[in-house]
Amino acid sequence: MPATAVDGVSEGVASAPAALTVAGSTESRAKPKCVEEHMQQTATVLVYSDNSTTREQIRLATGRRPAADVPQVEFVECATLPAVLAELERGGIDVCVLDGEAVPAGGMGVCRQIKDEVYDCPPVLLTIGRPQDAWLATWSRAEAAVTLPVEPVEFAAALAGLLRARLSVGT
Template sequence: MSDQTVDVLVFSDDVDTRKAVIGGVGLRPGKGLPTINWVEAATKPGVVEKVRGGDFALLILDGEATKEGGMSIARELSGILDSVPPVIILTARQQDDWLATWSGAAATVPEPLDPIVLQETVASVLAGDR
């Protein structure tokens, strides 16, 4: 089992969504994968500041956040940073998957969040399978 720890940022303006992601994935998304140190952000400026100052293995962004959604944040990050970690977008509708992909997402997870799907997606992205 990996002794490594990685930082994963979860963004949503809804604290319950952030808690659902963290609780759904847990501290280790799969056997042999690193332990996750969760970092939370509730605003776009918070995401940008933390990503600029951190070394994240993965970003999980709420595509349904009000004011500024995860898809537009992902797109903006790719325009202002030299390197952006892989991104998972939480989507409300399957029809939004193409837009999430356009914004640079490695994967999407539909809402309502299924902890198994969420954990498998995070494990897959962290393992480099997506």
């Protein structure tokens, strides 16, 4: 599945071993026309954290599709701020998930920076260490925030909401 590497981290579609693409899988079946017309095939989610375990938790909480009415998700994982900026400059990112506890560049500071510097910046879902840090998520201009450790239902709902908003605008 790996397509490219960003700071030694691969890009690919989130999947469990049982969901690998094989001949005759659901990915090769034709989708109903109404679904194809209203939904792009995949959404690209940038995941930034210096901690590979946190990135894995985010991928697992999202699954292949965070909600039935949003496209399947492909992940671009970044472990450093320069990698995040390079991926955003390349374009094609639908939502960013930033780890507020990352070091040395925390997700809150990264969020504020990209909101200032990136034209048509994708919406940001920020993971925060404590509920009391929600005000910092507001300061950073994140559209949504969830606490760590990631709670899968809450996380998937927040991500799906941002994907719906972003994709309904047509960007």
